[in-house]
Amino acid sequence: MSEPGQIALQTEGIGKRFGSLVVSKDVSIKLPRGARHALIGPNGAGKTTLINLITGQLRPDTGRILLDGKDVTGLATAARVRRGLTRTFQINTLFPDLTPLEATMLAITEREGTSGQFWRGLASHASAVEEAYEILVQLRLGDVATRTTRTLAYGQQRLLEIGLALATRPKVLLLDEPAAGVPKAESGELFQVIAALPDDISVLFIEHDMDIVFNFATRIVVLVAGEVLLEAEPDVIRTDSRVREVYLGHGHHA
Numbered sequence: 280m281s282e283p284g285q286i287a288l289q290t291e292g293i294g295k296r297f298g299s300l301v302v303s304k305d306v307s308i309k310l311p312r313g314a315r316h317a318l319i320g321p322n323g324a325g326k327t328t329l330i331n332l333i334t335g336q337l338r339p340d341t342g343r344i345l346l347d348g349k350d351v352t353g354l355a356t357a358a359r360v361r362r363g364l365t366r367t368f369q370i371n372t373l374f375p376d377l378t379p380l381e382a383t384m385l386a387i388t389e390r391e392g393t394s395g396q397f398w399r400g401l402a403s404h405a406s407a408v409e410e411a412y413e414i415l416v417q418l419r420l421g422d423v424a425t426r427t428t429r430t431l432a433y434g435q436q437r438l439l440e441i442g443l444a445l446a447t448r449p450k451v452l453l454l455d456e457p458a459a460g461v462p463k464a465e466s467g468e469l470f471q472v473i474a475a476l477p478d479d480i481s482v483l484f485i486e487h488d489m490d491i492v493f494n495f496a497t498r499i500v501v502l503v504a505g506e507v508l509l510e511a512e513p514d515v516i517r518t519d520s521r522v523r524e525v526y527l528g529h530g531h532h533a
């Protein structure tokens with residue numbers, strides 16, 4: 280179990296090239312337990328690539344990834360998920376014809392290795408229903424738990440994706456633009472829900488909207504051309520001249 284103040288996730292000197300293109304260069308970041316940190320930077324800075332490297336979708340050329348102090352660099356993505364390292368994607372990856380309750384239950388039974396055993400007994404399914412419903416209520420999706428996913432507002436669909444990630448019981452949750460495509464009016468609520476997740480879940484999110492970033496991030500990592508330009512608290516980021524120059528001055532994109 281993690282103790283307060285512990286580092287949930289750490290990268291040490293992560294490097295990655297695609298041919299001659301350097302997409303990660305000596306990236307060392309720390310995500311303390313309970314963090315709500317943002318990863319920002321101009322288009323093509325390597326934000327999604329970094330998440331792919333942390334979760335194992337990509338292999339780094341150099342460096343290490345530590346989860347709860349243990350080296351997971353050599354592990355496959357699924358093994359990292361089992362250890363509590365989970366992500367969501369920029370694009371919607373839901374089953375439109377299932378209800379949120381069904382989809383979340385499926386994710387839970389998948390975690391437990393019982394997804395192919397519907398006949399295994401009602402008791403285990405009853406506890407999966409209960410857990411799924413709890414997750415959905417936590418995400419303010421209790422009222423729509425039994426509606427077909429395709430009929431949900433887009434912001435609710437994005438919350439459901441976080442619900443499916445929560446079904447893996449993550450310690451570290453990496454959110455790649457969780458509010459992408461969500462109307463501005465709904466994105467604040469979506470981030471309120473993220474901010475209110477339990478403290479034993481550490482969150483790193485990529486987000487383009489600077490109002491959201493400054494409202495919800497307790498700390499910000501600025502990535503430029505694959506390198507960490509600065510990692511600091513929002514007030515420091517806001518006033519840093521290098522950050523303004525490379526990024527905030529453009530005023531439109533994380």
Ligand SMILES: Nc1ncnc2c1ncn2[C@@H]1O[C@H](COP(=O)(O)OP(=O)(O)OP(=O)(O)O)[C@@H](O)[C@H]1O
Nearest residue numbers: 297300302320321322323324325326327328329533
């Ligand atoms: N599989 C790949 N092969 C080659 N180049 C890639 C690959 N994936 C990403 N890139 C390149 O790596 C760079 C970083 O891309 P990445 O998607 O990580 O940036 P990003 O900061 O997430 O950008 P955005 O804000 O636009 O989502 C880009 O130049 C991209 O074209």
